[in-house]
Amino acid sequence: MRALMLIAPLLVFVLLSFVIPIASMLFRSVENGIVSETLPLTVEALDGWDADGDQLPDEAIYEAFVRDMVVAIEAKKHTRLGSRLNYEETGMSSMFRKSGRALKKLNPDTDGPFKDQLIDIHDGFGELQTWRVIKTHSVEVTNGYFLNAIDMQRTHEGAVSQPEDKQILVKLFIRTMFMSLIITGSCILLAYPISYLLATLPMRVSNLLMILVLLPFWTSLLVRTSAWKVMLQQQGVINDTLVWLGLVSDSARLIIINNQIGTIIAMTHILLPFMILPMYSVMQTIPVTYTRAAKSMGATNWTTFWRIYFPQSIPGIGAGSILVFILSIGYYITPEIVGGTKGVFISNRIAYHISSSLNWGLAAALGTILLGVVLILYWAYDKIVGIDNVKLG
Amino acid sequence: MTDLSNDAAFVEFQRVQKSYDGEILVVKDLNLSMPKGEFLTMLGPSGSGKTTCLMMLAGFETATHGEIMLDGQPINNIPPHKRGIGMVFQNYALFPHMTVAENLSFPLEVRKIGKSDREAKVKRALDMVQMGDFGNRRPAQLSGGQQQRIALARALVFEPELVLMDEPLGALDKQLREHMQFEITRLAHELGITTVYVTHDQTEALTMSDRVAVFDDGRIQQLAPPDQLYEEPENSFVAQFIGENNTLEGTVKSINGNTCIVTLDDGSEIDAMPVNVSRPGERTTVSIRPERVEFNKDRLHSDAHTLKAQVKEFIYMGDVFRFRMSVAGNDDFIVKTRNAPDAVRLKPGEEIEIGWLTQDCRALDA
Ligand SMILES: Nc1ncnc2c1ncn2[C@@H]1O[C@H](COP(=O)(O)OP(=O)(O)O)[C@@H](O)[C@H]1O
Ligand SMILES: [Mg+2]
Numbered sequence: 001m002r003a004l005m006l007i008a009p010l011l012v013f014v015l016l017s018f019v020i021p022i023a024s025m026l027f028r029s030v031e032n033g034i035v036s037e038t039l040p041l042t043v044e045a046l047d048g049w050d051a052d053g054d055q056l057p058d059e060a061i062y063e064a065f066v067r068d069m070v071v072a073i074e075a076k077k078h079t080r081l082g083s084r085l086n087y088e089e090t091g092m093s094s095m096f097r098k099s100g101r102a103l104k105k106l107n108p109d110t111d112g113p114f115k116d117q118l119i120d121i122h123d124g125f126g127e128l129q130t131w132r133v134i135k136t137h138s139v140e141v142t143n144g145y146f147l148n149a150i151d152m153q154r155t156h157e158g159a160v161s162q163p164e165d166k167q168i169l170v171k172l173f174i175r176t177m178f179m180s181l182i183i184t185g186s187c188i189l190l191a192y193p194i195s196y197l198l199a200t201l202p203m204r205v206s207n208l209l210m211i212l213v214l215l216p217f218w219t220s221l222l223v224r225t226s227a228w229k230v231m232l233q234q235q236g237v238i239n240d241t242l243v244w245l246g247l248v249s250d251s252a253r254l255i256i257i258n259n260q261i262g263t264i265i266a267m268t269h270i271l272l273p274f275m276i277l278p279m280y281s282v283m284q285t286i287p288v289t290y291t292r293a294a295k296s297m298g299a300t301n302w303t304t305f306w307r308i309y310f311p312q313s314i315p316g317i318g319a320g321s322i323l324v325f326i327l328s329i330g331y332y333i334t335p336e337i338v339g340g341t342k343g344v345f346i347s348n349r350i351a352y353h354i355s356s357s358l359n360w361g362l363a364a365a366l367g368t369i370l371l372g373v374v375l376i377l378y379w380a381y382d383k384i385v386g387i388d389n390v391k392l393g
Numbered sequence: 394m395t396d397l398s399n400d401a402a403f404v405e406f407q408r409v410q411k412s413y414d415g416e417i418l419v420v421k422d423l424n425l426s427m428p429k430g431e432f433l434t435m436l437g438p439s440g441s442g443k444t445t446c447l448m449m450l451a452g453f454e455t456a457t458h459g460e461i462m463l464d465g466q467p468i469n470n471i472p473p474h475k476r477g478i479g480m481v482f483q484n485y486a487l488f489p490h491m492t493v494a495e496n497l498s499f500p501l502e503v504r505k506i507g508k509s510d511r512e513a514k515v516k517r518a519l520d521m522v523q524m525g526d527f528g529n530r531r532p533a534q535l536s537g538g539q540q541q542r543i544a545l546a547r548a549l550v551f552e553p554e555l556v557l558m559d560e561p562l563g564a565l566d567k568q569l570r571e572h573m574q575f576e577i578t579r580l581a582h583e584l585g586i587t588t589v590y591v592t593h594d595q596t597e598a599l600t601m602s603d604r605v606a607v608f609d610d611g612r613i614q615q616l617a618p619p620d621q622l623y624e625e626p627e628n629s630f631v632a633q634f635i636g637e638n639n640t641l642e643g644t645v646k647s648i649n650g651n652t653c654i655v656t657l658d659d660g661s662e663i664d665a666m667p668v669n670v671s672r673p674g675e676r677t678t679v680s681i682r683p684e685r686v687e688f689n690k691d692r693l694h695s696d697a698h699t700l701k702a703q704v705k706e707f708i709y710m711g712d713v714f715r716f717r718m719s720v721a722g723n724d725d726f727i728v729k730t731r732n733a734p735d736a737v738r739l740k741p742g743e744e745i746e747i748g749w750l751t752q753d754c755r756a757l758d759a
Pocket of ligand 1: 413438442443444446
């Protein structure tokens with residue numbers, strides 16, 4: 001009981017900062033109460049309407065709609081509904097906003113019939129698609145956001161692909177995975193020799209080296225990324241140096257920013273310490289007597305490394321790779337700054353939906369998929385390498 | 394026992410010095426010469442430079458000064474993997490990601506020995522240490538003693554002429570250690586390999602070795618066969634370090650050939666053999682083994698000097714009696730007698746006179 005009390009602050013913290021946000025994200029990715037809450041009568045009335053047919057809804061549905069809207073406009077909820085439906089069908093938002101003023105003047109009890117009046121107020125009310133969208137998205141728990149997240153759409157005919165020009169998310173997912181793999185790979189290649197040196201050099205030298213490794217942590221992430229922007233641009237330090245050395249001609253300066261190369265370079269640099277630290281801590285525990293034993297038995301330096309040292313350092317590579325890969329598939333700032341349009345990640349899209357388009361449901365669905373991918377990778381890694389082989393210290 | 398006069402030295406340290414930091418010498422002027430087939434133990438307290446010597450011989454550290462020769466060739470420039478020296482480490486250093494058989498097979502593989510040959514040799518080596526059935530286990534699945542055997546087999550499987558062992562039994566319990574001591578010496582002699590064995594356990598050194606090199610402060614204090622080391626220590630460090638020992642402090646009064654008279658600090662005089670003293674007036678520490686102290690006057694020389702002793706404690710140990718006495722101001726003077734039928738059991742408080750044969754009392758450096 002006392003032990004529980006001791007960890008209570010931690011428990012509360014983890015609950016507040018980790019469990020609750022994730023739970024709320026999972027919830028948001030399927031939650032869709034807004035249509036049935038704002039238009040309860042309409043949704044009920046639309047129940048009997050055949051969305052697959054070519055007949056507009058009848059007068060009863062229009063009347064129900066007017067009743068719902070008058071209440072909604074009073075409560076200023078109609079624009080929110082418009083925005084929600086606009087995610088599915090462009091133009092809905094402006095239609096709800098524009099028709100609000102006129103609808104407000106209608107008295108549901110006396111001003112009927114409404115069908116023609118509504119079509120007069122806005123052409124949209126005379127289109128089948130409007131009512132189909134309302135009907136399709138009236139469910140309270142929807143798979144619509146997830147379908148959107150994989151470039152599909154929930155329609156009255158079931159799940160169908162988005163039109164070609166709106167398909168972007170799957171491509172982004174694939175790009176995110178692919179680039180994260182490349183970043184993880186480059187981190188492994190760069191971090192391995194550094195960690196090896198850290199683990200084998202005399203204490204005094206390796207401490208100095210360790211400070212250099214940790215130095216980036218003392219600088220703001222934003223500053224480091226911006227520095228890369230300066231370094232990588234076409235008139236930047238790297239291009240200038242290459243031109244000066246005569247390796248590239250002035251007219252053919254390398255384009256290494258605002259694309260995937262820029263993102264890969266900057267993120268490899270930024271995530272490198274997260275690869276080095278676990279690798280180093282594993283390598284540090286490999287006793288020097290193993291390599292000495294191998295050499296005394298006649299193994300050359302290379303054989304000793306490859307057959308004795310390397311296999312024992314694999315847990316470090318595994319731990320570092322998981323860490324870097326998971327960090328990089330969710331990375332946001334660096335791709336945003338140096339990635340241009342070609343080098344952005346899925347997380348930049350999530351950020352866009354959270355702060356610009358305000359489509360939080362879609363953002364949550366994308367986040368949930370990302371979480372799922374991480375868990376699947378983690379599981380696969382556990383099956384293949386064994387998670388208890390991962391040592392962080 | 395090896396014939397030491399056969400002086401074709403197999404391993405030779407010539408004036409070897411070693412410093413890790415360029416300031417402090419951890420090995421100072423080491424000279425050592427070993428014939429083929431010898432079992433030599435480096436014995437010394439922790440930090441005395443034993444491991445450093447072994448590592449220089451194996452090629453993992455380079456000597457700051459001096460030359461190390463193996464079979465007549467200087468080896469300072471030969472990399473470790475070409476020296477063909479088998480090694481056993483204190484923590485065994487068995488490769489955890491390989492099975493026992495793979496561990497043993499490794500030195501054969503890197504020597505490009507064919508598969509069938511390899512398997513035969515691995516099997517023979519495992520049988521040699523009575524571990525024939527354990528080839529498929531991982532090191533982590535073995536007990537400490539079993540790992541020790543595997544480490545031994547692995548160091549021997551490629552038939553090196555020289556094997557180095559750095560405190561190989563340090564992690565085992567007493568009984569297992571005694572058994573392995575026997576096992577290691579048996580194998581070393583059967584296979585005729587030259588062995589350099591490092592330990593800080595003097596019993597181990599005395600029971601196993603042809604010769605023992607006692608290390609202290611980066612120097613060999615004495616290099617001698619075990620009996621000589623015990624009975625004729627050349628300085629007070631060796632006398633103190635090997636076996637149980639009584640010391641008394643005093644000043645040399647006179648020297649006459651093989652005997653000298655030492656005046657102890659309380660004024661009494663004793664006979665001693667001058668070992669590290671050369672002239673009257675020198676300070677000295679005399680050393681007497683507990684079992685060489687005699688309190689039966691009949692057995693002593695008639696004109697031998699004797700000392701007054703008061704019995705402080707009697708300890709019955711079964712095969713021997715052990716007395717703690719106060720002698721010439723030293724309250725920790727130990728006397729041991731065999732539990733023979735005529736042995737006297739002195740009681741605490743009794744006052745007696747003790748003496749010894751002159752050659753058993755060695756006047757060493759102060
Ligand atoms: N790699 C090293 N770097 C610096 N000093 C060392 C190193 N190895 C040993 N020493 C020092 O050298 C001295 C002798 O050590 P060592 O040969 O291991 O002694 P032993 O094996 O007799 O206990 C010790 O004082 C130790 O601190
Ligand atoms: Mg040592």
